[in-house]
Amino acid sequence: MWHTIKNPMDSATNPLGSGTTPLLTERSIVIVDDDATLLSLTSSYLRRLGATVHAASNGCEALALLESLHAAGTVVHAVLCDLRMAGGSGMELHRQVGERFPLLLPRMIFSSGDVDGDDVRSFIDRPDITVLAKPYPLAELRRRLAEFPPPP
Numbered sequence: 001m002w003h004t005i006k007n008p009m010d011s012a013t014n015p016l017g018s019g020t021t022p023l024l025t026e027r028s029i030v031i032v033d034d035d036a037t038l039l040s041l042t043s044s045y046l047r048r049l050g051a052t053v054h055a056a057s058n059g060c061e062a063l064a065l066l067e068s069l070h071a072a073g074t075v076v077h078a079v080l081c082d083l084r085m086a087g088g089s090g091m092e093l094h095r096q097v098g099e100r101f102p103l104l105l106p107r108m109i110f111s112s113g114d115v116d117g118d119d120v121r122s123f124i125d126r127p128d129i130t131v132l133a134k135p136y137p138l139a140e141l142r143r144r145l146a147e148f149p150p151p152p
Helices: 036-048 059-071 090-100 102-107 118-124 138-147
Strands: 003-005 028-032 052-056 078-082 108-112 130-133
Touching (some): 028 036, 059 078, 059 090, 078 102, 090 102, 090 108, 108 118
Parallel strands (some): 108 130
Antiparallel strands (some): 003 052
């Protein structure tokens, strides 16, 4: 089951220090990963940076979550998605997002610790696909997410 955690920040709770604005305030980020520990750690980190985090454990849950967010009028700023998951892979989610939410495609970042296989290799070699190798540095994830301009 997917869930949403909103964590408004103020200077008293800012993990980056008093007077420093987190890079991801007012951003809504969907994280999709079947590794519950990684999903929890990444979600917690992004919430500490001021993001509203929506989490799903596979591609099917993520698609239902994206449809629910869209119906509620929530703007999704980015999707961080594992490539290999039971219950709907990242590659399948990418295809379905392209059909339903094409403006979100350039805001998808994929992650994987396993890039073996012709299907994965041909997918991640595409110039329009952004991939972070697991384990990815959290600072790199933050930088990539912060680089996205506001959604249209």
